[in-house]
Amino acid sequence: xxxxxxxxxxxxxxxxxxxxxxxxxxxxxxxxxxxxxxxxxxxxxxxxxxxxxxxxxxxxxxxxxxxxxxxxxxxxxxxxxxxxxxxxxxxxxxxxxxxxxxxxxxxxxxxxxxxxxxxxxxxxxxxxxxxxxxxxxxxxxxxxxxxxxxxxxxxxxxxxxxxxxxxxxxxxxxxxxxxxxxxxxxxxxxxxxxxxxxxxxxxxxxxxxxxxxxxxxxxxxxxxxxxxxxxxxxxxxxxxxxxxxxxxxxxxxxxxxxxxxxxxxxxxxxxxxxxxxxxxxxxxxxxxxxxxxxxxxxxxxxxxx
Numbered sequence: 001x002x003x004x005x006x007x008x009x010x011x012x013x014x015x016x017x018x019x020x021x022x023x024x025x026x027x028x029x030x031x032x033x034x035x036x037x038x039x040x041x042x043x044x045x046x047x048x049x050x051x052x053x054x055x056x057x058x059x060x061x062x063x064x065x066x067x068x069x070x071x072x073x074x075x076x077x078x079x080x081x082x083x084x085x086x087x088x089x090x091x092x093x094x095x096x097x098x099x100x101x102x103x104x105x106x107x108x109x110x111x112x113x114x115x116x117x118x119x120x121x122x123x124x125x126x127x128x129x130x131x132x133x134x135x136x137x138x139x140x141x142x143x144x145x146x147x148x149x150x151x152x153x154x155x156x157x158x159x160x161x162x163x164x165x166x167x168x169x170x171x172x173x174x175x176x177x178x179x180x181x182x183x184x185x186x187x188x189x190x191x192x193x194x195x196x197x198x199x200x201x202x203x204x205x206x207x208x209x210x211x212x213x214x215x216x217x218x219x220x221x222x223x224x225x226x227x228x229x230x231x232x233x234x235x236x237x238x239x240x241x242x243x244x245x246x247x248x249x250x251x252x253x254x255x256x257x258x259x260x261x262x263x264x265x266x267x268x269x270x271x272x273x274x275x276x277x278x279x280x281x282x283x284x285x286x287x288x289x290x291x292x293x294x295x296x297x298x299x300x301x302x303x304x305x
Contacts, residue, residue, distance in 0.1 A: 002127055002160060003296060004148060006137040006188070007167040008177035013211040014167040015136055016267040017257055017289075019047040022134045023097065023269045024286075024293040030131040031096040035122075037137050037144045039063060039109065042102025044136060047267055049084035050076050056104035063103035065122065066115045066147075073100050073122070086271045096130065108138060111147045119147050120154035127160050132296060141186050146195070149188070153196040163302065164188065164206040165254065170213045170239060179246035182206055204304045207254035209292065214259050251305035255292035260285040 007014040019034060026032045036044040042061065045053030053061075057074045065073035076099040079090035090097075109115070126133040137144045152162055166188075168178035182188050182203075192202045214232065224232075243249040257263075262270055262281040270289070274281040295301040 001132050001297060002123060002152075002162045003132060003134045003165060004137060004145075004162065005134055005165045005167065006142075006145060006181070007139045008174055008181045010139045012139070012167045012169055012174065013257070013263060013267075014139065015044055016047055016263055017167060017209065017211055018134055018136050018165070019044060020269055020289045021293045021296070022132070023048075024289045025132055025296065026095045026097040027091065027093075028290075028293060029093055029095050031129070033096075033098040033100060033126050033130040033133040035062065035100045035126065035133060035135045036102045037062060037135050037148070038139075039102055039106050039142075039144055040138055042104070042106060044099060045076070045101050047269060048076075048078050048099055049082045049087060049268065050078065050099065051083045052081075053099070053101040053104075056106060057101045058104055061101045061103035061106070063106040063109075066118050067109070068114060068118065075100055084268075086273050087269065098130070100126075108143045110143050111150055116147060116150045117154070119151035120157055123148070123151055124154075124156050124160075127157075140181065141191070145188065146191060149192045149197065150195045162205060163296065164202075165209050166206060167209045167211055168248070170210045170236075170256070172239065172242060175239060175243050175246060175248050178208060179248050183247060205302070206252075207302065208248050208252055209254055210256040212259045212263070213256045254295050254301060255288060257288045257292075258282065258284050 005014055005018040015038065022032045022034050034044060036042045042056035043054065045056065053076060060070045060074040062073045064070045078087060078097040078099055082088050135148060137148065166178055166182055168174040180187060188206065189199050189203050193199045260282050262268065262274060270281045270286055275283045275286055
């Protein structure tokens with residue numbers, strides 16, 4: 001299965017949430033691969049704590065591959081190459097955890113026939129090798145999104161299951177922007193239709209993920225005044241109404257990730273040690289990651305509302 005992760009704008013937590021989802025899926029026993037197609041800022045290596053590719057690969061990353069400079073992009077086995085001790089060593093029952101980084105100092109580049117063909121070849125390769133391959137795209141209406149949409153129409157990828165996650169913060173601006181990214185002019189559905197996709201099928205393959213969601217009832221907000229809690233509840237109701245009207249509501253949402261201090265202050269994978277031993281991260285955050293990771297392959301969660 002191929003999963004494409006994008007967001008309405010930067011700062012949504014797309015990359016750190018996607019990384020945690022794929023990490024949790026590996027712990028659940030699946031062989032997984034993370035491809036950093038955020039060409040303008042390929043820093044997924046920092047989230048996986050692989051210092052050698054923290055800013056992208058010095059050479060031979062995805063930029064180099066797609067532009068025909070190398071025969072295949074660099075691969076990193078996170079279990080053996082992570083510099084973080086809690087990630088070093090593949091746990092019992094876990095699947096493969098592979099990172100394919102972008103190039104350090106890279107930038108966005110337009111789709112050409114050769115780039116699209118090489119992208120299609122890569123997607124087919126990882127689809128055959130891994131249970132789930134997650135492609136982290138640049139935010140907004142990017143060249144990276146256009147490249148993969150074009151590549152997915154290649155004959156060799158027909159019949160491959162491809163799903164899309166659109167990440168957004170739980171604010172009015174982000175809800176509107178996320179809806180525009182999917183349904184608006186030059187959005188994912190429109191761009192896909194221009195590239196030969198069936199618009200209805202593509203639309204059905206898209207789900208939203210809310211990030212850094214503040215729950216007015218959470219213990220973390222117990223120190224707020226009653227008027228503040230009441231105001232937050234009112235804002236939450238307004239957002240739910242807006243999301244429903246914009247087709248970004250609960251029926252189209254795969255899950256929500258609560259606001260977590262670790263993710264706010266340091267973008268990293270949240271290990272069990274962070275919640276159980278160190279107690280620096282919230283268990284509810286891990287539970288959200290685990291649920292969404294499982295739902296990636298649950299067909300019932302992807303049926304048209």
